[in-house]
Amino acid sequence: MRLSLDALLVLDAIERKGSFAAAAEELHRVPSAITYTVQKLEQDLGILIFDRSGHRARLTEVGTHLLKDGRYLLDAAAQLEDRVRQQATGWEPELRLAVSDLVPFSALLPLLAEFGQLTCATRLRLQREVLGGTWDALHDGRADLAIGASDQPPPGRYQRQPLGTVPFVFAVAPEHPLARHTEPIPLYVIRKYRAVAVGDTSRQLPARSLSILEGQDVLTVSTLAEKLQVQLAGLGTGYLPLSLAQPYIDNEKLVVKQVEDGKDPIALFYAWKEPQPGKALDWFIRRLKQAADAATLTY
């Protein structure tokens, strides 16, 4: 390893301040020490970093590139330091959130924004999951916190708290035959038309499916967004979260129909596995409880 972070730090200061002398001052060193460091790095790498032909030193082409990429290194190193130091005080280096696609991204944004305000170096990793996928992600350790998990936890020790409910509407495209049917539409009629289901992202746990009537022609897609697209195109019917469907209902691209034995709002939960949460997980748990109590997250 010929490179050293310290030397890169020196290069960075020189470039920012515009001269060896100014960099020396910033780094509380003497100019000759800067010269020494630069020359050593040049020798170690076998390259010329500065062009000394003129009065003041100018970065060579190689030097420019070295500094440009070197700054990424410095930045990454500083971030790593932060995470490591914070981990020692109880903040996780990384927190992985498995978010059900029933939770609109817009409802998540304020939380992420608030978390970003904290002076903590914990990295967030979001992954969207479908239905049971959130439990599954928790189950085999791909996630630390499930947001929008369903009512049916898999076997195992999990902590679980209610998050809110998601109302659903049965919606079809205006061209769809069911659009003109008298309400409430009986189940045996619905069964005649193709339904659209969202496939479960569960890998290990047994896959679920949302209220698909037996014997019905089913088109399975992998995300709610796709399901919406399919229903908009009139290629199938099914329930959609009201929040997702609303703009299209207003738009008259979708028609809401009352159905015999309509679907109740689905209760969503947040859940985690770790019995002794780190500070980041703890923050999210508290913040979600607060949001749930304030019913902020009922869509």
Add this chain to the structure above:
Amino acid sequence: MRLSLDALLVLDAIERKGSFAAAAEELHRVPSAITYTVQKLEQDLGILIFDRSGHRARLTEVGTHLLKDGRYLLDAAAQLEDRVRQQATGWEPELRLAVSDLVPFSALLPLLAEFGQLTCATRLRLQREVLGGTWDALHDGRADLAIGASDQPPPGRYQRQPLGTVPFVFAVAPEHPLARHTEPIPLYVIRKYRAVAVGDTSRQLPARSLSILEGQDVLTVSTLAEKLQVQLAGLGTGYLPLSLAQPYIDNEKLVVKQVEDGKDPIALFYAWKEPQPGKALDWFIRRLKQAADAATLTY
């Protein structure tokens, strides 16, 4: 900057070799030097990296994370060293290729594979462009080499070499009215139907457009793939590269029609600006010439 690459190197060796002693041997140092480095790093970061309660030292949780992320740093540092050292010997740190979407990706793959075989640390950056976009990318320095540039160079000093030709076919969906028209179809008939054009990605240079008949209803999309989709859907007509259309012609999803004053194959070029190419650019120039001479790149 409390972190040092050297210390990370030591941690890495310890973990790989399984003990301080073995790491010392690998690094040609004495065990006490290893102890010293580790202790210093622990002190600097204010954390415990190893758990010394047992006989042999084991990484703590923090230590594990530090090492895991630290290895990315080491790797990045090593790569940067490589690039910098190679740049000094004439290899560019990065070469940016602007590739016209008329060039099928499959024709590009062998080149990229061969380049990957070279022992050079030059990073490749590919960007797909539409039509004049390749010239444009060259023009304002977003690319170093244009592959599949058109016949009409913008003003300026560029080097240009022929690459091959792309045959076009006039194709429509089977449902399209023109699909049953007697051939050759006269221009005034074609003009009655909506054409699909690919918008130019040119930003600064004047935008071009491919043979759009004046006064015709035109739907402009931004990529060839989109144009293909539109034509497949029967929403418009136009010329497509034979290589792109062929699978759908075989499939009977597209019908080729002879047209009055049919479009000649388009000549493609590769072009660059730099009068003194670095080694990577030089390699591509030679390799493309070889491919063009062997007519490998005629589609």
Add this chain to the structure above:
DNA sequence: ATCTCATGTTCGAAAATCCTGAAGAAACAT
């Protein structure tokens, strides 16, 4: 239990590295 072996630590001395401060050369501005 005791012995043996390997591991990691401690410590003073030696070596290498790095910084300092003064002096000097070279380019630019006035």
Add this chain to the structure above:
DNA sequence: ATGTTTCTTCAGGATTTTCGAACATGAGAT
């Protein structure tokens, strides 16, 4: 020219790092 700023050189010294030997400590073998 003259002065100023900038970087370099160099010798000395401070600091950091390494060395090698002595020392603890746990694991496994006898």
